[in-house]
Amino acid sequence: MVDLSQYLPILLFLAVALGLSAAFVGLPMLVGRLTGAHNPYPDKLAEYECGFPAFEDPRNQFDVRFYLVAILFIVFDLEAAFLYPWAVSVFELGWTAWISMMVFIAELALGLAYAWKVGALEWE
Template sequence: MTKRLVRFDGGDGVDNYVNQYVVVAIFIFLGILLPAAALTVGRLLRPHKPNDPKRTTYESGNEPVGEGQVRFNIRYYIFALMFVIFDVETVFLYPWAVAYNKLGLFVLVEMFIFAAMLFIGLLYAWKKKVLKWNSV
């Protein structure tokens, strides 16, 4: 016989359902309390000695030279975006590939639709010559 955190007269189903939410509430409470306590203790125990070198942009002792802003070519952004899209596709395809035997034909069709949509997007990017590095 298991111990119950909260007791209701609604039967075992209600008790189990409520107990699951109690566990989630405890984890949320601890997830907020522990970081807040660590930050508070850190703030109370750290030495507070502000001085001019600590307030500068770089604490390494070197004076900053030049501007902090650097312009990047927009093509880096496009390739990074394409990488993220196909990386997310891999994240979605892996669980499907692991559990394919148990899922059936419907999930196979859904995954082909998902892959086809990504392939159509890749063809569109290729047609617009987004993937050519030297194009202007």
Template sequence: MNLTLFVVVLITAIALVAIALGIARLISPRSFNKQKGEAYECGIPTRGRSWMQFKVGYYLFAILFLMFDVEAVFLFPWAVIVQDVGVMGLVNVIFFIVILALGLAYAWKKGALEWK
């Protein structure tokens, strides 16, 4: 019963995606313009090469931001049910925060938080 239901849902999903893609291809306008292939940045025409290398510091900063953003996302549900989880829930969250603090200390020591 469960396998049959899974197969029906899978086939339905594949069919709906295929139908949606087919309809989009049929009714979408087809035109090519040279400007469509150019890089676009805030309405300013691109000067020079559009492929530039960025310093790795930008990516490290972004990853650290995401890491602590995800921490906040994980801590919010815990804060909502903090009274129901008991001491073990508190120990788990403290362990989670300690791991993140170690990651922050490592990034700080490596200089990932310095904006040069």
């Protein structure tokens, strides 16, 4: 028989987290409605970009290369985040850590070579 009372702290934590999340989302909207800050008018609802009206349709699709460059940036940013702690402790961790990091860097290098080959880094 499983003792479910051990899960009570987790359920309380989830209840508090959901309650606080709902409060942080709902209370500002409610206060805005009650205090009159919610007053839409055409100038307030108009889109603007850098202080002037948009000159193109705001629903234009972005080129997929924009997203590929963003994903590549995130991947190599994460590489830097993993590489520094590894470099600090590599001598204490031994050959296993060194080999696993070399495999990780090789995978990233293959991914970069593939992105370069298919033209993900070329911009028109």
